[in-house]
Amino acid sequence: MTIRLQRRPVGWRRWLVASAAGCAVLGGVLALLPGSPGELWARGPAAPAPGPAALAHDAVAAGVPAALPDLAVLIGDREARVRARPLDARSWAVLGAAYVEQGRRTADPARFPQAERALRTALRLAESPAALEGLAALAVARRDFAGAARWGERARRLAPGRWTTQAVLVDAYTGLGDHEAVGRALERLVELRPGTAAVRARKAAVYRDRGWREDAVAQITDAVATATAPAERAAYLEQAGRLAFERGEREEALRYFQEALRTDPDQRAAQAGQGRALAALGRTSEALTAYQAALERQPRPEDALELGELYESLGLGGAARVPYGLLRERVRVAAAGGADEELVLGRFEAEHGDAAAAVRRLRAEWRRQPATAVADALGWALYRAGRAREALGYAVRATDGERGGGVRSAAYVYHRGMIERELGRYGAARRHLQEALRINPWFSPLDAPRAREALAELGEPSVEGPPPR
Template sequence: PVLIDAYSGLGDAKGVGKALDTLKELNSGTSVMARAGQVYRDRGWREDAASKLMDAAALAEGSAEKAACLYRVGELAWERGEPKEALRYYDAALRSDPDHHPSLAGKGRALAALGRTSEALRSYQSALVRQPAPEYALALGELYESLRLTPAARAQYDVLRARVKQEGVNGVNDERILGLFEADHGDADEAVDRLRAEFKRHGSPEAADALGWALHRAGEDEEALKYATRATDKGPRIAAFSYHRGEIERDLERYGAARRHIGEALLLNPYFSPLLAPKAREALDSLGDPPEGGPAEMYAANPPEPPTPPPTTSRPAPKPTAPRSGTSTSKQS
């Protein structure tokens, strides 16, 4: 399992596959099923991932192990844009282990998507009490910001900075979370510096997405697109990855690709972020519908003009002829 985590952090899909095969040869318990489910999710095999994780949850003996598996199934539902289904699994996980803080944070996210903001805030706050993780502080801060509760949002961002500093002393690496925070709410250039170093250490799709977004926020869109493309092509199907790539393409005036990827983000999960999902909808509206006639690259730059048909001349209607004398216009009986 440690090797799987290490290869995942490096973005080495082949290494992950080999380590998982070895793990399956050594054991076949619920922990192996859960690990396989997570690997399948990272590959984008959602149905296989859900099947493995549901089997692991059904066979789990300990409450903590069961909660972890149910939480993962909830995450799959969330990533499919199904907050009600996700909430059902988060609640099931919390019935198994009431202190499972990832499920509390996931529940807060799902409740916010369903418009139950007061409950969402309480759930996030409960998660932070149990584990003051920087990602929970960032999520809660952005929810406050979406509700225009700016002082409360700033307080959570301060918690994030303090927690990252404290965990850094203890050897915990939160550079990706801090980099994403700085890109959206702080110093984009500092975010680029942090995330360049992070990507060298951990070339995962998550690190590539974060670096690409920071470069975009710093105005380096050409380079940003390289990392955003890597994240969407080699990573799991995450709405935020598609949105980030689409916004970079929009700034590069690649409107067809931007329309496709921003639309994909909203199709994957219309609720993926309380701050960015509304911006995605605005961006898609501004892009409008694709032009008629198909992609521009299918046509020549200067197509020949169609030949002009010759002018048509109208002939005068024939004049009626008078009947000859001695004849009748009526039919004789």
């Protein structure tokens, strides 16, 4: 089933002006003011601006990124409140959701058990959609997408008109690789809350997975323009940067990542993105610094893997052992917090460790949640373990739009091309390796050069017909 949404016309590009969102908001505020200055004066002084706790509460309630300092204030406020009023189910639910967001933003899975205790306490006190939705969001953060779908559907049944539940269900079904369910959840989300920045960002992610690249760009551009809070806007700028990098647009990606970090200095995913873009531009010293700074504050395993591979591409295998060790440590920490990082660990083991162990891990992950990313990783692990024939089926699934692999990923197409080359399917291998480099010539500091080498070895296609039988 495809998403029955109106797609945006392709072939156009919007360039953002930084003040556009502010002007739009200002215009909306001015339109609501009374007709004369005297009337405004008569109404008395304006209400005070919301404090950090209120700002974080609004962000958490809307399911959008919250500023880390505001989150800390909100958590302190709600911790004090539940100590004073332990039967306050609503405060327990807010506290749990805030823990989830803090753990997600800092890559600190130690927050997740705290979040689960708070949310389950809220649920015991009163079955509310907020507590159920919080448990669904926690499951997404832990990469337990089946659990996220169960909690999310339970929240949806309790409050069918709650739009934030549909947003969590989009994430859950994406992780499960259930594209029809993603489409249904996105349709309901758009019906309930059309036009908001958060919904546009979700649409951009789904469109990206469908391979609708121009539509994804249009949606994330609109999300950036309409987001008002700095942390939310920075998150969407980082998402725009990832989309630009996937298209091979290094300079544009770098600009997005830099603007995201200026908007919210705690947006460490954007700092890792800077490292990715700088490496592609050949500015390796700056790239290494950016990755290291990102990992100091937000030690995500996937960023540690990228930094290690950048070191290897520079012939610094010894230095690569440090981020690889960090990756293993963070996977262990994640497991202690109930989070599943088997996908990134499997990818690491396939390329840099024990390929047979990677196959076992990723096969189990595939049984739990058969998403496109898992299909690609399992196919590559099988190839690295010497089982190219079995690997091809997963590689095709990851790259075939008819089977859910609509995303235009240079890495996925490269993997398919190399597997086909191993099987002697040289024509298909040549096409896919060329396609990978067209999508993004700098997709990996290790694998992009390997794609070029493999193409050179394959040579040009023969102009002669098939040999006589």
